[in-house]
Amino acid sequence: MDFIVAFLKKLPWISIGLFVGGLVLGLTWGYVISPVEFVDADPSYLRAELQEDYMRMAIDSYRLNQDPNLAVQRWKALGVGAQQAFGAIQANPKNTDPAVVQSYGELITNVLSGEPIPVEKTGLSIVQTATLGIGVIVLLGVLAYGGLYLYRLLGNRGSGEVTPTMQAVEMSRKAEKTNFEQLGLAPPITQTMTTYVLGDDLYDESFSIDTQAGEFMGEYGVGVSEAIGVGDPKKVTALEFWLFDKNDIKTATKVLMSRHAFNDPGIRARLEPKGELVLVEPQSQVLLETATLQLLATVVDLEYGKGPLPADSYFERITLELAIWPRQG
Structure with a gap:
């Protein structure tokens, strides 16, 4: 009994109390006082079976009004769930005319990408199981990424050593952002410095693109693409930056290369499948475009490493300014 009392006295009751109180207060606020309300949400927020019903109505509407713009608009409204809903209808048309389903699918394929839309050959229950599995994988990936980020940021803080990630954060904070309005341009949707x-070695930054109303538009980021030499730390000779647009089926990517890598045929051959190859130079600018977004990357600061490797072959540091605008026209 005395052991139990002593153990209870050692527990951090104040911290536990604050945690429980904060949890109760947060749940009360989120579910009772100010619950989340969806207003004018698009069909991508619907459950899988309701997305399938929406797709059936879109196909049936296309049978009566064969407007390709309207058909594609309704397809895009379902977001990433469009292909799953369409595959379920292909596998089980029910009252939907299979000929119209095929015609609708061919239209979407031709207009969006020319890539075939996968045909679901299994029942909806398997689709649901696969979706659940993907959700679990995504959740684990997010947790792993969060853990890696914290490790990068705080790995050696306990010893008082300043980590490369901490140096990068400080450099990005001190870098002066471009005032695009003074240049006669509209202010970007979002503007980020990354170093x-x-x-x-785990450098991999990604950022969300949201409107002022909170609507998700896509994501963008930059990470390590290629390293040269052996040993630690990695000698990064190329970075790749990318732009994901929820209204586009493909992610736009370009590779930023050191001078040595840009002139090395072997490295170029390995990196060409990833996207357009670009030579990095101080103050140079590179543009990425998707269906509705454009990203302007500016090389704010660049310094090459000095060592036994070829000159100008790997980065000592590089700071990029990433700015996003809606694509006009």
């Missing part, structure tokens, strides 16, 4: 520093 790679030699030794940050």
